[in-house]
Amino acid sequence: MIPTAKAIIDYVGSHPGATLAELESQFGPGGDIDIAMPGRPDLVLWTGVSQAFADAFDAAHHALEPNIDVLAYLWDGAMLSLPVVLEYRTDWKPYAKPHWLPLVFSLKGAGA
Numbered sequence: 001m002i003p004t005a006k007a008i009i010d011y012v013g014s015h016p017g018a019t020l021a022e023l024e025s026q027f028g029p030g031g032d033i034d035i036a037m038p039g040r041p042d043l044v045l046w047t048g049v050s051q052a053f054a055d056a057f058d059a060a061h062h063a064l065e066p067n068i069d070v071l072a073y074l075w076d077g078a079m080l081s082l083p084v085v086l087e088y089r090t091d092w093k094p095y096a097k098p099h100w101l102p103l104v105f106s107l108k109g110a111g112a
Helices: 003-014 020-027 049-061 068-078
Strands: 029-036 041-047 064-068 103-107
Touching: 003 020, 003 029, 003 041, 003 103, 020 041, 020 068, 020 103, 029 049, 041 049, 049 064
Parallel strands: none
Antiparallel strands: 029 041, 064 103
């Protein structure tokens, strides 16, 4: 496992409800990569991350339980200027334009 991926998992374990903005500020400089839901490029999770952070998050996400929480990003002072998805179901059709899916993360099995 990528060392930064393990660090992300450990951080989320001690900071349940961590946002991608918070994780990026802890584990990586900015960059020009956007993170989207796998298979759903219309659902943007976060923008402007480094390739190293995107790779680490990709390696870590299997251990993370996502929940939607736009207020956590507001609290962090970090928002995207895209329409916000406040509810998500896998059977919904893709959006015509990108939308922001503001996820927070806890460890799977640890509760929210």
